[in-house]
Amino acid sequence: MDILRVTRKIRQFFVDWPIREDTVLQERYQVSDVIGAGSYGIIYLCTDLRTKEKTVVKQLRPSRRYSKKEIAMFRKEMAIMKKLDHPNLPVFIDDFSDDDQHLYYAMTFIEADNLEEQIFSGQQSFDEEASLQILYRLLKIVEYLHGKGIYHQDLRIPNILISHGDLYLIDFGLSVCENEAVKPAGQCGKHNSIEQLRLQDYYDLGEILLYLLYTTYTPKNKKALPWTEELSLNNQTVHLLKRLLGIMEPYGKISEIAADLQDAVSSIRTIS
CATH class of the missing domain: 3.30.200.20 (Phosphorylase Kinase; domain 1)
Structure with a gap:
């Protein structure tokens, strides 16, 4: 090999x-x-x-x-x-x-800056509310794709562009259409089930959110700790992340994510 x-x-x-x-x-x-x-x-x-x-x-x-x-x-x-x-x-x-x-x-051609370059080259950081707002805009795009039976399967910060507050998603090289997911959930085989495709996109959303939240983190210990200990987050944001990442019961549909996301944003604004 x-x-x-x-x-x-x-x-x-x-x-x-x-x-x-x-x-x-x-x-x-x-x-x-x-x-x-x-x-x-x-x-x-x-x-x-x-x-x-x-x-x-x-x-x-x-x-x-x-x-x-x-x-x-x-x-x-x-x-x-x-x-x-x-x-x-x-x-x-x-x-x-x-x-x-x-x-x-x-x-x-989309005239916008790559989110990865903004973070690494531009030293851009995102607080908790800003990170959740980016997730919200990205979630709306994913909702559109899933509604058309398309699962991106490569949701990462290099594939996200931002221009004047607008967010764009690119690179569909690994995307899968619903008609390719032919095996029922729980069965083994070549193709993924629709449930697995959906959960993979949800998991990737969680990874993106976690990545954004870490842009404001300054290490206090030499030893790496779990994100639940390193990051000081509102309980609603922690709940949202755990479900997206499959640590708790995963989400079944985007409307559930949107509801918890709104709760997380509202909680931050109430505290501030």
């Missing part, structure tokens, strides 16, 4: 050269820069020569373009993107390929 991984990395190094600046794709998208690279995709900032607007183009890595599995994953991501119609999500524009069988799709 390790030999296969090393071989794949070496092949990627020699094959997966980014497209050069000013290259025009599909006689429409002029490449400006590489703005991201994942395990199976390279993301470019481009100018749409038709509209003169900034656009994002995602390319399936050249080293993966002959893999049926990787092609299927890329096409699945495109199919999910085509279903999205929400102001806080990227909008699918079109997909295309070239003579060398490279696969691409284009989507709208």
Whole structure:
């Protein structure tokens, strides 16, 4: 397994050269820069020569373009993107390929700052109420996705963008549609149940909230302690986190999360 991984990395190094600046794709998208690279995709900032607007183009890595599995994953991501119609999500524009069988799709560019960069490079911190407010805005997006039978499965701070208080969610490479969850809860097999997919998104929401809360934490002991001992939080916030993370009975639906989230925010405002 390790030999296969090393071989794949070496092949990627020699094959997966980014497209050069000013290259025009599909006689429409002029490449400006590489703005991201994942395990199976390279993301470019481009100018749409038709509209003169900034656009994002995602390319399936050249080293993966002959893999049926990787092609299927890329096409699945495109199919999910085509279903999205929400102001806080990227909008699918079109997909295309070239003579060398490279696969691409284009989507709208969101002019916003990455939350991870804000925290690490910008030294941005979020108090308890601010963290809960971010969770609320993210929860509304997740509610929309779940309503369309889409489970993100990769809710992390690098996939969250913020601009002037507005929050955006990106990267649907690991997302799963409801029709892929074919096995009932509790049974083993290749596919996850809808319940497992839903709970994974809820768990990720809890991880994000916990991460944000730690941005204001200053260690007082050399020895790491559980978050319940390190963080001074209101009881309602602790309750919310424990249910999201599955420490207590997990949530069954988003409306339950929203209700507890509102209680947590109200409690903080009452105290302050």
